[in-house]
Amino acid sequence: MANRRDFLAKAGVAGGALAAAALGVEAAEPAAASGGACKVLLINGSPHEKGCTYTALSVVAEELERNGVKAEIIHAGSGPAFDCTACGYCHRSGTGKCVFKDDACNDIIEKARDAQGFVFGSPVYYGHPSGRLMGLMDRLSVAGGGLLTGKPAAAVASSRRAGSLATLDVIQKHFTINQMPIVSSFYWNEVHGNAPEEVLKDEEGLAIMRQLGANMARAAKAFAALPPAQQLPRATTNFIR
Numbered sequence: 479m480a481n482r483r484d485f486l487a488k489a490g491v492a493g494g495a496l497a498a499a500a501l502g503v504e505a506a507e508p509a510a511a512s513g514g515a516c517k518v519l520l521i522n523g524s525p526h527e528k529g530c531t532y533t534a535l536s537v538v539a540e541e542l543e544r545n546g547v548k549a550e551i552i553h554a555g556s557g558p559a560f561d562c563t564a565c566g567y568c569h570r571s572g573t574g575k576c577v578f579k580d581d582a583c584n585d586i587i588e589k590a591r592d593a594q595g596f597v598f599g600s601p602v603y604y605g606h607p608s609g610r611l612m613g614l615m616d617r618l619s620v621a622g623g624g625l626l627t628g629k630p631a632a633a634v635a636s637s638r639r640a641g642s643l644a645t646l647d648v649i650q651k652h653f654t655i656n657q658m659p660i661v662s663s664f665y666w667n668e669v670h671g672n673a674p675e676e677v678l679k680d681e682e683g684l685a686i687m688r689q690l691g692a693n694m695a696r697a698a699k700a701f702a703a704l705p706p707a708q709q710l711p712r713a714t715t716n717f718i719r
Contacts, residue, residue, distance in 0.1 A: 482536050482551065516698050517548040519593045521586065523600040523611025525556045530636040531599045533674040534687050538597055538634065541691025547698055550589070555581040559610040560617070568621035576621045583614050587622035595630045595698035596658070597690075598649050602637035605644045615652045623656050628707030630697040632661040632690055635668045636677065642668035657707055661697050663690040 520539055524531040532551065539549035560578040567577035575584045590596075598615065600607035619626070633649035635642040643666060653660050667690055669683035670676075677683065 482539060516546070516594045516695075516702050517550065517592060518542055518595040518597060518694060518698055519586065519589055520549060520551045520597040521582070521599065521611070521614070522551055522553045523598060523608050523614065524554075524636070525608070525610060526601075527553045527556065528674070529601070530669065530671055530674055530677045531601050531634070533671075533677045534634050534636050534669040534683070535597060535599045537684055537687035538632075538691040538694070541688045542695050545692055545695035547595075547695040552582050552586060552589070554610050554614050557581065559613050561609075561613040562616040562620055564620075568617075574621060576617045578617070581610075581614060583617050583621070586614075586618055587625065590618075590622055590625040593629065594702040595632075595661070595694050596626065597632045597634060597694065598652075599634035599636065600645055600649065602635055602641035602645045605641040607635075607645045607648050612648070615649070619652055619656055626656045626658055627709075628657055628659075628701065628704075630661045630694065630701055631656075631658040632694055633667055634687070634690070635666075637668065637670060638672045639670070642666065659697065659701065661690065661694045663687070663693060 518539075520535045522532050522535055526532070532553075535551050539551055542549040557580060560576075560581065560583075563577075565577055568574060575587060598611065600611045603609070606612075631653045633646045633653075635645040635649075637645070646666060646668070650660055652658075663686045665682070665686050667686060669687065670680050671678075671683075
């Protein structure tokens with residue numbers, strides 16, 4: 479949390495006063511950031527660890543913590559990105575982990591056990607999410623989808639100009655197939671800018687992120703109080719049988 483606030487301060491917003499300086503609300507310490515049981519994981523799907531996507535997720539995280547929910551931002555990595563190869567290792571090995579161990583996938587799977595909500599953020603690449611995030615979400619769904627089921631989720635897109643809505647739509651398809659209630663804001667979950675300092679000038683985008691954080695905190699707390707999602711018998715078919 480301290481590193482995140484230091485980053486925001488260097489980007490032009492004074493530490494914990496992010497909300498006051500950028501969003502027009504009073505700064506406040508997290509209501510129960512260290513003692514609450516509720517936690518949300520925020521996945522940064524950009525190859526840039528502290529870029530525009532991280533900036534947007536940081537605003538969401540600050541608001542989560544203001545509402546008493548722990549927030550952890552996990553970087554998807556900047557090295558080679560791996561797609562799911564349908565090798566079956568995650569199920570065949572009995573570990574529930576992906577065979578590829580060089581990015582954040584297995585770390586997210588492990589931490590998902592104790593998380594009550596998720597936010598997946600991505601830059602816009604040619605009108606869609608980063609391939610890095612898509613490969614990670616495919617593998618996460620196959621290897622650890624059961625740890626996502628029934629937990630609220632949100633998508634965040636960061637773009638210079640356009641492509642945000644298509645990006646959000648692609649990310650959210652992972653939520654619906656994993657039975658994850660989608661959390662929204664008062665507008666689509668997007669920010670604009672070509673650098674972190676530009677994102678921090680997007681006043682409406684920042685307000686959207688702040689409202690998203692507040693809504694996610696409410697949803698995570700509510701769903702955490704419910705019993706596990708009921709799983710009914712399924713049938714698996716295709717178009718020829």
